[in-house]
Amino acid sequence: MLCMIPLYMVTPTRRGASEKRDYGSKGGCTVAIGMRDVAKKAGVSPSTVSLVVNQAGYVSDAMRAKVERAMEELNYVPNELARNLYHDRTNMVGVIVPTIRHPFFSSLSASLQHVFMQHGLRTLLCSTVDAETGEAKYVDMARRHMMDGLVVAAHSAHSERYWTSIGRPIVAFDRYLADGIASVGSDHEQGGMMIAQLLIPSGVRHVVMVGGPLSQFHDMPIASGTTFPTVGYFMALQRECLRAAVRCDYVEAGTVSDMSAYAQAIHDVFSRWDDVDAVVSSDIGAAYCVQEALRRGVSIPRDLQVVAYDGTYLADFAGMRLTAVRQDCDGIAAVIATHMLDGIEHDSNGGDDGLRRPRRDVVPVTLVRGETTRA
The missing domain is CATH 1.10.260.40 (lambda repressor-like DNA-binding domains)
Structure with a gap:
């Protein structure tokens, strides 16, 4: 029975x-x-x-x-x-990135998942480009306490009030969201100085930087600072080039998720100028630059030096080992996790403002020599 x-x-x-x-x-x-x-x-x-x-x-x-x-x-x-x-916990942290197709953000996402798991937290990944609703669904989940916090690493046009009204801990990566929200990023000014100290003594005369839309760099009044601190490496390199009487130009290559735009931008650099002797771009742009130079019979690094900025796994797959400024994904993830855990503990203790001091923390970068620059 x-x-x-x-x-x-x-x-x-x-x-x-x-x-x-x-x-x-x-x-x-x-x-x-x-x-x-x-x-x-x-x-x-x-x-x-x-x-x-x-x-x-x-x-x-x-x-x-x-x-x-x-x-x-x-x-x-x-x-x-x-x-x-x-x-009042979910042990879940949302991670919002522009796209996981980009090698830097896939590397950072992996590091974040690893460090959060060590602290008993699971990650829920949102790629704003690949999700129909962008970050809105994840923000709503945080507001309804379905997550313990959010890591925001994607460009945002939302107001400061939008982010401060969520009511859960938020840590921003490489951007400013609002006063009271911690921000973590690489020391981009240090990175720009490293590139300048590498290229200028080598005798370069025309440096071209290839990167994202300039509109993302200064979408707030200058007095308030930029919401996109990555501009620090461009500004530092440009400043040092001007001091050394080295020509320095900037070429936009579309958003971070538009890989084909980088290929087109690099093609335009070679078509527009015949005196360029140094190109600085993300790992993607630098890899395209090496390929374009080889197709055109341009000698690297004798006639053209190439520097990548990110230093992900892609830096070794460009056909030549790229010289790169490497961002420390594991180090960045560890600092982000520290801020997030402090924020969660802050909420658990009733939100006493004395328990937390949100600020911007910078993580050092390193220069990795490859085959694309002169010694």
Whole structure:
């Protein structure tokens, strides 16, 4: 005779949550194992089991051992949803990037996922270019407390109020979102200086930088600073070139997700000028530049020096090993995680403003010599 017992879950309350979730078998029938079953087995009250499961309040070592032994004997696994509701946590962090097709953002996303996992947090990745609703759905999830926080690494035209109204910790990568929101990025001015100190002593006369739309660099009044700190490396390199009487031009190559725009921009550089002897671009632009130069019979690095900015895995796959300014994805991810964990702890402690001091942190970059620049 088949014995059927209904399986059910009691919806947990915010505090003192109890639930029936975990299942075992008894007499050939499937039964739900809950906190009350554990309490009965251990000879304690259900509230004591709740304190052990949710790691809240004081429970003596002896009492905790009895509860844990009963849980093990009953094969009871606590309901993670109930525990999260108890602590107002989801252990989920949203990561918003422009696109995961770009080698830098795929590398950064991997580093973020790794470091958050080390702290017991899962990542939910949003590629704004590849998602129909952009970041709006993820922001809405954060507002409804379906995430513990957001990492924003995509360009945004939203107002400061939009971001400060979300009510969950936010960490910005390489952009300014609002006062009170922490920002992390590479030391781009240091990167620009490294490139200048490499190229100018080599005798270059015409440097061309190829990058994203200039409109992204200064979409706020200069007095307030740019929302896109990456401009720091362009500005530093341009400043040093001007001081050394070296011509320096900038060519726009479309948005970060438009790979074909970089190929076209590099083609235009060669077609427009015949005196260019140095090109500085992202790993993608630098790789296209090497390929275009080889097709045209331009000698690298004798006639043309090429410097990549990012230093991802792509820097080794361009046909020649690129000289690159490398951004430290693991280091960036670690600093972002520190800010995020501080923000989550800040919220857990009731939002005391004295617990958190959002600021902009910069992570050093390194210069990696390749075959595309002269010694």
